[in-house]
Amino acid sequence: MHNHRRLPLWGAFVLLGFTALTAGIQAQTTLTRDNGAPVGDNQNSQTAGPEGPTLLQDAQLVEKLQHFGRERIPERVVHARGTGAHGEFVSAGNFSDLTSAALFSAPGKKTPVFVRFSTVIHPSGSPETLRDPRGFATKFYTEHGNWDLVGNDLPVFFIRDAIKFPDMVHSLKPSPITNQQDPNRYFDFFSHVPEATHMLTWVYTDNGTPASYRTMDGFGVHAFKFVNAKGEVHYVKFHWKSEQGIKNLDAKQAEMVQGKDFNNLTHDLYDAIADKNYPKWDLYVQVLKPEDLAKFPFDPLDATKVWPNVPEVKLGTMTLDRAPQNFFQETEEAAFAPVRMVPGIEASEDRLLQGRLFSYVDTQTYRLGVNNQQLPINRPLASAKNYNQDGMMNAGSTNSDVNYQPSETQGAYADDARYKASRLPLSGTTQQERIRRTMNFQQAGDLYRSLSAMDKDHLISNLAGDLGQVKSTKVRDTMLSYFYKADTDYGTRLSKAVGADPATIERLARAL
Numbered sequence: 001m002h003n004h005r006r007l008p009l010w011g012a013f014v015l016l017g018f019t020a021l022t023a024g025i026q027a028q029t030t031l032t033r034d035n036g037a038p039v040g041d042n043q044n045s046q047t048a049g050p051e052g053p054t055l056l057q058d059a060q061l062v063e064k065l066q067h068f069g070r071e072r073i074p075e076r077v078v079h080a081r082g083t084g085a086h087g088e089f090v091s092a093g094n095f096s097d098l099t100s101a102a103l104f105s106a107p108g109k110k111t112p113v114f115v116r117f118s119t120v121i122h123p124s125g126s127p128e129t130l131r132d133p134r135g136f137a138t139k140f141y142t143e144h145g146n147w148d149l150v151g152n153d154l155p156v157f158f159i160r161d162a163i164k165f166p167d168m169v170h171s172l173k174p175s176p177i178t179n180q181q182d183p184n185r186y187f188d189f190f191s192h193v194p195e196a197t198h199m200l201t202w203v204y205t206d207n208g209t210p211a212s213y214r215t216m217d218g219f220g221v222h223a224f225k226f227v228n229a230k231g232e233v234h235y236v237k238f239h240w241k242s243e244q245g246i247k248n249l250d251a252k253q254a255e256m257v258q259g260k261d262f263n264n265l266t267h268d269l270y271d272a273i274a275d276k277n278y279p280k281w282d283l284y285v286q287v288l289k290p291e292d293l294a295k296f297p298f299d300p301l302d303a304t305k306v307w308p309n310v311p312e313v314k315l316g317t318m319t320l321d322r323a324p325q326n327f328f329q330e331t332e333e334a335a336f337a338p339v340r341m342v343p344g345i346e347a348s349e350d351r352l353l354q355g356r357l358f359s360y361v362d363t364q365t366y367r368l369g370v371n372n373q374q375l376p377i378n379r380p381l382a383s384a385k386n387y388n389q390d391g392m393m394n395a396g397s398t399n400s401d402v403n404y405q406p407s408e409t410q411g412a413y414a415d416d417a418r419y420k421a422s423r424l425p426l427s428g429t430t431q432q433e434r435i436r437r438t439m440n441f442q443q444a445g446d447l448y449r450s451l452s453a454m455d456k457d458h459l460i461s462n463l464a465g466d467l468g469q470v471k472s473t474k475v476r477d478t479m480l481s482y483f484y485k486a487d488t489d490y491g492t493r494l495s496k497a498v499g500a501d502p503a504t505i506e507r508l509a510r511a512l
Contacts, residue, residue: 033063041432045163045351049428050436053347054162054354061163065355068166069363076367078169079135081126082118083213083266084331085273087320089113089140089283095315098234098287099226101344103142104315112141113318114377116334117213117265120152121172121181127262129254131208131462133199136218136240137336138318139378146380148340149238150360153216154207156443157303158196160435162355168193183466184475191478194512195304197486198444204463205455206248212268214279215247222338222353223301225346226287227422235288235300235348237307240318243280250458251465270323278321284312298439303352305443335364335372343419351435369393385413441512444486456493464497476500481508 031039039060046058056062071077089111095104103111118135119128134153139146159168171189174181190196202208210216218240226234249257257264272279286307293300300307324330337360338353347353364372370391372378387403402409451459463483470476477500484491484505491509495502 044432065359079118080124084116085320086322089318091316099344100229114139128265129258141381144342147342148336150336151220154202155219158199161351183469191475194440197482201444209249209254211247222350223348237286239284240281283315286310299435299437301350337361441486448487448490468498480505484509
């Protein structure tokens with residue numbers, strides 16, 4: 001006869017609770033890397049302490065980004081639908097007090113540029129009227145090499161950590177089963193990403209369907225660093241302001257235009273250039289001292305945030321005046337990567353930017369080969385001098401026996417201490433945690449309250465059209481609670497538009 005020990009009442013409750021908890025955990029299969037190793041945290045990259053940069057030793061981050069950049073041949077995984085144009089940037093002054101970047105060193109200084117506009121999610125050949133953020137990538141051909149300012153037409157992004165980028169795009173791309181884009185899929189993802197509320201609000205306004213590439217602004221989105229000759233560091237955000245003003249299409253107009261011309265944005269840009277109605281943008285920059293970063297109620301290096309009430313300084317003006325002679329050789333072979341910076345401009349500790357520094361150049365290396373910077377559209381005006389060797393389609397012409405560094409041989413290449421990176425003080429331990437100052441909803445509410453009555457109506461209609469298709473009540477109501485948390489009127493109107501119970505949404509929002 002077995003002697004069973006009786007648990008005290010509280011012990012039974014604890015055991016039952018633990019059993020229920022473990023049953024819930026076991027109901028999901030553990031995520032692993034490609035080598036089968038289990039993943040401990042798929043939400044946060046490893047960083048050097050709470051304020052430091054992302055670490056390359058994070059195997060899950062590197063593997064996800066590497067695999068993600070190799071999912072398509074030869075089309076870009078994102079930004080596949082693009083249009084390019086050549087032009088010139090003219091500096092508005094001497095900004096050497098802020099940066100040693102040569103293109104900003106004197107008033108009137110001219111720098112050739114190539115810009116590629118694009119949609120983000122939709123494939124090559126898709127209608128240019130579809131709702132989507134628009135890529136705004138600028139390649140500056142400076143005397144110290146190429147600088148790629150790779151941004152969008154909206155000032156923020158959906159996520160703040162690059163480890164989530166492949167998942168975000170997977171959710172927004174067509175289903176692997178039906179090959180159709182499905183709101184059930186991407187709202188399922190975003191219901192776990194409350195920081196996306198700000199960007200979703202931007203995308204579902206009429207800004208998600210610009211009337212013209214000429215009539216939209218551009219943003220670097222991320223914080224970068226300006227470093228002057230003294231080694232002094234300032235954090236900056238870039239903003240292209242269209243001199244043509246901002247003009248968008250509402251949903252009905254976009255549908256009407258699509259029926260007539262699904263290449264409307266490309267035609268508009270090329271026609272304007274052909275008519276010598278050259279589009280112009282003024283480049284502005286917001287500037288913060290390093291000690292200013294701690295003064296915000298949110299993390300200023302969070303790519304889901306703007307910097308309110310920080311004045312802008314005009315750096316210069318860009319004019320686009322020449323269409324490509326060959327679409328493939330220029331627009332499609334153009335390879336942009338945020339890691340391509342010049343002395344005086346550096347990356348900040350923005351976690352999304354830190355991942356893009358690796359993934360973009362890795363994607364272009366996969367798409368176009370390791371020697372893609374030798375292609376005419378990517379070739380810098382300042383000739384490249386290094387010992388990167390061989391590889392597919394190497395068009396270089398080297399005639400030296402020295403292919404290593406350092407060397408005492410006459411004419412050998414050597415590094416120059418004048419161009420060392422700035423120093424970032426670090427402390428603490430490696431970690432995988434979300435940022436401390438999240439403030440996920442405030443700026444989405446600020447944006448909603450800034451809209452006109454008509455723009456609010458369009459936002460509610462556009463968003464309800466997709467959110468109303470979501471079959472999961474939990475996913476739908478979670479998303480509604482985010483919008484309600486951003487602004488009571490916003491969430492209430494949207495709840496009514498999709499037939500949800502506003503009282504339920506209010507209760508969910510209070511718990512956030």
